[in-house]
C-alpha cells in the first residue's frame with residue numbers, strides 16, 4: 001500500500017503523513033527534507049541555490065545532514081524551494097524516492113509531487129491544504145518559539161512566495177492529482193484531520 005500525501009507548506013501534510021504511517025505501520029519519507037538538505041548543502045558551500053550546477057552538486061549531500069536541526073529553519077525551506085525548481089535536482093532525487101515508495105509492504109511519502117510524479121500509481125492520494133492565513137499562523141507559532149523577532153506578516157509573505165514558486169515552476173509543480181482526495185485542514189484540529197485522512201485512505205484501499 002502506497003499512500004501519497006501532497007500539499008503546500010504548513011498545510012499539515014507532514015503531521016498527517018506521520019500519523020498515517022503510524023496507524024498502518026508503514027515507513028514514512030518526508031521528501032521535503034531531501035530538498036532542504038540540498039538547499040542547505042549549497043548555501044553552506046557558498047553556492048547559489050538558483051544556479052543549476054551549484055544545486056546539482058548539492059544533491060551529493062552527506063546523509064548525516066538529514067538529521068541536522070538547521071533543515072527545519074525557514075531559510076532552509078526557502079533554499080529548498082529554489083533548488084527544487086531545477087529539473088536536474090528533481091531527477092537526481094527521483095530514484096531514491098521511487099525506491100522508498102516501491103519497497104515491500106508499502107510506504108507513506110509526503111511532498112509536492114508524490115501523487116503526480118513519484119508514485120502516480122498510489123491507490124491512496126491526499127492533497128492536504130489550508131488557507132494561507134491559517135498556514136502562516138501555524139508556521140508563526142512554530143517559528144516564534146524557535147527564532148525571536150519574526151513577524152506574522154513576514155511569515156505570511158514567505159508562505160505566499162513559497163506557494164508561488166512551488167506552483168508556478170515548470171518542473172513537477174505543486175498541484176492536486178486528478179485522482180487525489182482534497183483534505184482542507186483550515187478548520188480541523190490535528191486529531192480531526194488525522195481521522196478524516198484515515199477515512200479517506202480506507203475508502204480507497
Ligand code: C5P
Pocket residue numbers: 009010031032033035036077080081082084085110111112113114162166
Ligand atoms: O515540505 P517542505 O516545506 O519541507 O519542502 C521544502 C521545499 O522543498 C518545498 O517548498 C518545495 O519547493 C520542495 N519540495 C518539492 N518536492 C517535494 C518536496 C518538497 O519540490 N516532493
